[in-house]
Amino acid sequence: MSDTDQNRRNILKTSLSLGALAATAGIPFWSRLALGAEETLVPFSDMPEGFVAPPVAPGAIHYLDTRGINSFYTPNADFYIVQHYNQPEVAEIDYKLRVTGLVNTPLELSLADIKARPKIEIDAGFECGGNSERLFQGLIGNARWGGTSLRDLLQEAGVQAEGIEIVFYGYDKGEETIREAKVEQAFGRSLHVIDAMNPDIMLAYEMNGEALPLYHGAPLRLVVPGYYGVANVKWLNQIHVQDRRYMGRFMGRDYVTLSKRDIGGEVRWEERSVTKINLKSSIIRVTKNGANHIITGFVLNDGTPLRTVEVSIDNGPWQAAQIDPASSKYSWKLFTYQWNNPAAGEHTMVSRVIDENGQVQATPAEMPEKPTRWENYGQFTRKVVIA
Ligand SMILES: Nc1nc2c(c(=O)[nH]1)N[C@H]1C(S)=C(S)[C@@H](COP(=O)(O)O)O[C@H]1N2
Ligand SMILES: [Mo]
Numbered sequence: 532m533s534d535t536d537q538n539r540r541n542i543l544k545t546s547l548s549l550g551a552l553a554a555t556a557g558i559p560f561w562s563r564l565a566l567g568a569e570e571t572l573v574p575f576s577d578m579p580e581g582f583v584a585p586p587v588a589p590g591a592i593h594y595l596d597t598r599g600i601n602s603f604y605t606p607n608a609d610f611y612i613v614q615h616y617n618q619p620e621v622a623e624i625d626y627k628l629r630v631t632g633l634v635n636t637p638l639e640l641s642l643a644d645i646k647a648r649p650k651i652e653i654d655a656g657f658e659c660g661g662n663s664e665r666l667f668q669g670l671i672g673n674a675r676w677g678g679t680s681l682r683d684l685l686q687e688a689g690v691q692a693e694g695i696e697i698v699f700y701g702y703d704k705g706e707e708t709i710r711e712a713k714v715e716q717a718f719g720r721s722l723h724v725i726d727a728m729n730p731d732i733m734l735a736y737e738m739n740g741e742a743l744p745l746y747h748g749a750p751l752r753l754v755v756p757g758y759y760g761v762a763n764v765k766w767l768n769q770i771h772v773q774d775r776r777y778m779g780r781f782m783g784r785d786y787v788t789l790s791k792r793d794i795g796g797e798v799r800w801e802e803r804s805v806t807k808i809n810l811k812s813s814i815i816r817v818t819k820n821g822a823n824h825i826i827t828g829f830v831l832n833d834g835t836p837l838r839t840v841e842v843s844i845d846n847g848p849w850q851a852a853q854i855d856p857a858s859s860k861y862s863w864k865l866f867t868y869q870w871n872n873p874a875a876g877e878h879t880m881v882s883r884v885i886d887e888n889g890q891v892q893a894t895p896a897e898m899p900e901k902p903t904r905w906e907n908y909g910q911f912t913r914k915v916v917i918a
Contacts (some may be wrong), residue, residue: 539696542784553831555846556627557786558858560853560855560857560865560867561602561603561855561857561915563825563827563867564600564601564827564855564865565601566869567820568602568777568816569820569821570639570818570819570820571673571818571819571820572598572816572817572819572886573817573818573824573915573916573917574915574916575598575667575817575913575914575915576877576914576915576916577913577914578667582596582667583596583791584596584669587608587609587612587746589618590617591612592611592612592613592614592617593609593610593611593746594611594614594666594669594670595609595610595611595669595671595672595760596667596669597654597667597668597669597813597815597829598667598815598816598842599816600815600816600827600829600865602673603673603855603857603858603862603865604654604673604674604739605656605671605672605673605674605739606739607674607738607739607741607744609672610672610674610738610747611658611659611669611670611671611672611760612747613659613661613670613760614703614718614746614765615703615705615718615781615785616701616703616704616705616718616818617695617703617704617705618703618745618746618766619701619702619703619766619861620701620745621749621750621766623642623750626641626642626751627639627640627641627768628640628645628734628751628767628768628769628770629768629769629770630636630682630684630685630688630769630770630771630772631769631770631771631772632698632771632772632773632895633690633693633694633772633773633774634685634688634689634690634691634694634772635688635689635691635692635780636687636688636689637688638684638687638688642716642736642750642751645678645679645734645736645751646679646736647791647814648680648683648684649679649683650677650678650679650680651677651679651680651733651897652675652676652677652737653675653676653690653722653731653733653754653756653861654674654675654676654859654861654862655674655676655754655756655757655861655862656671656672656673656674656829656831656861656862656863657671657672657758657759657760657763657808657831658670658671658672658759658760658808658831659671659759659760659761660759660760660761660786660788660805660905660906661904661905661907662907663904663907663909667815668813668815668829668911670760671829671831671863673862673863674738674739674756674836675732675737675738675739675740676733676735676737676738676754677735677736677737677738677740678733678734678735678736678737678751678754679733679734680730680732680733680734681727681732681733681734682727682728682729682730682732682751682794683768685697685724685727685728685770685772688772690724690772691772692870693774694772694773694774695724695773695774695775695776696721696722696724696772696773696774696775697721697722697723697724697727697770697771697772698719698720698721698769698770698771698772698773698777698779699719699720699721699722699753699764699767699769700717700718700719700769700770700771701716701717701718701719701748701764701765701767701768702717702766702768702769703717703765704716704718704766705718705768706820707780708801710869716779716780717768718764718765718766718781719764719777719779719780719781719782720753720762720764720777720779720781721759721776721777721779721782722755722762724772726886729755729756731756731860731861732753732754732755732756732768732854733753733754734751734752734753734754734767735751735752735753736751736752737842742785747765748763748764748765748766748767749766750886751766751767752764752767753767753768756834756860756861757807757808757832757833757834757861758763758806758807758808758833759786759805759806759807759808759906761781761786761805762806762864776852782804783804786804786805787802787803787804787805787903787905788802788803788804788805788901788903788905788906789801789802789902789903790803790899790900790901790903791899791900791901792899804886804908805858805905808831808832808833808908809833809906809908810832810833810835810884810886810890810891810892811830811831811832811884811892811908811909812828812829812830812831812840812866812879812882812892812910813828813829813882813883813911814826814827814828814842814880814882814884814911815827815828815829816828817870817880818916822871823869823871824869824870824871824873824917825867825868825869825870826842826852826865826867826868826869826870826880826882827865827866828840828842828852828861828865828867828868829865829866830854830864830866830884831863831864832886834860834861835886835887835888835890836860836886836887837854837864837884837885837886837887838882838885838886838887838889839851839866839884839885840852840854840866840882840883840885841850841882841884841885842868842880842881842882843880843881843882843883843885844870844873844878844879844880845880846879847880849883850868851869852866852868852882853866853867854865854866855867866882868882873917874917875913875917876916877914877916877917878914878915878916878917879912879913879914880912880913880914880915881910881911881912881913882890882910882911883910892908892909892910893908893909893910894909894910895910897909
């Protein structure tokens with residue numbers, strides 16, 4: 532059994548043990564995601580009228596209209612797109628990945644060399660660390676990534692004992708002003724060597740069975756399952772092993788969350804790099820088919836197994852939702868909740884997810900004080916109007 536199958540089973544076990552599947556027995560989960568001919572969207576009154584997601588365009592950011600999510604895998608053409616510099620076009624034939632620094636054997640690999648290595652596939656979903664309620668969570672996607680193991684490559688290169696930090700550089704570059712100096716830098720992110728040895732991290736050249744598209748980092752990107760989007764370095768150019776922390780913009784200055792936290796009994800203002808995805812769920816759609824209403828949402832986290840996802844309507848009791856049985860450890864988990872016979876008028880609704888450790892998704896009041904705009908994982912109350 533593959534890791535993915537094992538994960539899927541674990542998730543199924545979790546949701547089955549709660550009897551959540553029983554509530555909507557008989558209707559396959561995916562058919563409740565796809566909008567049927569008779570089905571209509573119930574309008575969200577918290578969404579500006581005419582809210583539309585912009586079409587994909589060269590160089591632009593793309594987010595999706597989360598009301599339209601109707602499949603476990605986000606189509607490549609609609610997966611969100613974020614980059615901070617350019618979108619470099621690297622011809623496959625010219626492509627080289629170098630592994631340098633504190634390794635016994637520096638490597639230089641062509642794309643063919645990388646494809647000749649053992650292939651792994653994993654379902655992973657992620658959101659931009661800046662995803663938020665403002666875009667109704669549109670900076671999000673879930674895909675099956677195909678590629679080769681990072682750990683195996685690092686082991687082949689032989690990380691030396693002093694090597695503590697693995698830095699990943701993209702081909703894309705931009706000008707940065709640091710104090711008074713203007714310099715050109717490549718996009719870079721790093722992982723501690725222990726984190727980098729997670730066998731699920733891959734160098735991906737496929738996305739949903741197709742060659743990795745340009746906008747998503749062709750021909751090769753890093754995929755760090757369970758981490759926010761920023762960790763997944765696109766247009767990967769070089770992997771460098773060093774004996775000290777990497778403090779580039781996207782680790783040390785930007786994508787840094789400032790928040791007030793209890794640090795071992797002291798309340799401190801802390802700055803931390805955006806890394807693992809916090810426990811989060813959000814409602815994204817309500818549909819109607821006659822009197823039958825279905826609420827749909829997603830869950831993202833760092834891969835910790837879930838206990839339950841629940842929905843509360845009009846501040847009523849928490850009710851278990853059903854988790855998509857296609858879900859696996861690092862995928863997003865879509866969920867649905869059948870809402871019976873809602874009365875006409877405006878209603879509020881909110882979801883929350885609880886993991887197997889009993890950690891509950893934070894309410895807005897429980898969120899740490901956080902002046903930076905990263906890591907928005909609080910419970911998100913939505914409003915709909917029933918005609
Ligand atoms: N080389 C490179 N990789 C990058 C970025 C970038 O600007 N350059 N942006 C990061 C950020 S902030 C996010 S959210 C994800 C987005 O991945 P996607 O465009 O495939 O959805 O890519 C990450 N990888
Ligand atoms: Mo991002």
